[in-house]
Amino acid sequence: MNPVVHIYPSKTEAASAFAQTLSEQIAAKEGHFHLALSGGSTPKLLFTLLAENYRNEIPWGKVHLWWGDERCVPPEHEESNYRMTKEFLLFSINIPQGNIHRVRGEDRPDREAIRYEEEIKAHLESKDGWPVFDMIMLGMGGDGHTASIFPDNLSLLDSPQTCAVAIHPDSGQKRVTLTGKVINQAKEVAFLVTGASKKEKVQAILGKEEGSKAYPAAHIQPVEGNLSWYLDEAAAP
Numbered sequence: 001m002n003p004v005v006h007i008y009p010s011k012t013e014a015a016s017a018f019a020q021t022l023s024e025q026i027a028a029k030e031g032h033f034h035l036a037l038s039g040g041s042t043p044k045l046l047f048t049l050l051a052e053n054y055r056n057e058i059p060w061g062k063v064h065l066w067w068g069d070e071r072c073v074p075p076e077h078e079e080s081n082y083r084m085t086k087e088f089l090l091f092s093i094n095i096p097q098g099n100i101h102r103v104r105g106e107d108r109p110d111r112e113a114i115r116y117e118e119e120i121k122a123h124l125e126s127k128d129g130w131p132v133f134d135m136i137m138l139g140m141g142g143d144g145h146t147a148s149i150f151p152d153n154l155s156l157l158d159s160p161q162t163c164a165v166a167i168h169p170d171s172g173q174k175r176v177t178l179t180g181k182v183i184n185q186a187k188e189v190a191f192l193v194t195g196a197s198k199k200e201k202v203q204a205i206l207g208k209e210e211g212s213k214a215y216p217a218a219h220i221q222p223v224e225g226n227l228s229w230y231l232d233e234a235a236a237p
């Protein structure tokens with residue numbers, strides 16, 4: 001199924017539209033809503049909007065928060081995706097602590113990848129042997145990576161594991177990441193990508209241009225779920 005591409009004049013409008021869609025999907029789901037968050041800087045605007053405008057509109061007690069990837073650093077580290085999420089969102093919403101499933105970045109990466117996979121499988125329903133997220137939110141790096149699946153390690157797209165250890169190609173920083181198959185098992189996958197620096201890769205991927213399969217984000221195609229891109233005009237083809 002082709003992705004649904006939403007383009008907005010500004011990153012604020014793109015993030016606002018994503019927030020509203022997220023609110024509607026959470027409302028529509030009976031029972032728990034398992035949401036995997038992306039990291040980096042783009043989500044900060046989304047989290048701010050959720051904290052300001054959806055504190056009471058979203059029934060956070062039914063939402064379980066997971067991370068699509070996490071840097072292997074302590075939770076108070078400035079590069080921790082959990083710390084960023086706490087500062088921009090968690091401090092502002094009333095969500096049970098038990099619904100927050102952080103990757104323990106302070107622990108040994110290989111052991112944590114196994115532990116996190118076990119925690120995911122203990123909470124989520126499965127289909128064809130894969131845990132099924134209600135929604136996985138993704139960003140995209142300027143090199144076309146997504147989650148922490150980088151262009152130099154496309155094998156993570158076909159890993160038999162739900163979680164794996166990745167290594168940032170420039171910094172050498174270890175990450176724990178969801179892998180390609182579990183991402184593609186999700187009911188909803190939504191990219192939130194903004195800024196001119198992403199335009200070239202977005203254009204190559206959405207245009208299915210020659211060579212675009214070198215970019216991990218080009219391999220995100222849910223098996224049965226829906227794929228959406230939320231873009232600002234700066235990042236749009």
Ligand code: 6PG
Pocket residue numbers: 038039040041042043068069070071081138139140141142145146147148
């Ligand atoms: C991370 C992310 C990563 C991110 C992209 C885009 O931990 O860094 O999960 O996949 O989404 O690198 O990052 P920006 O939003 O900072 O451009």
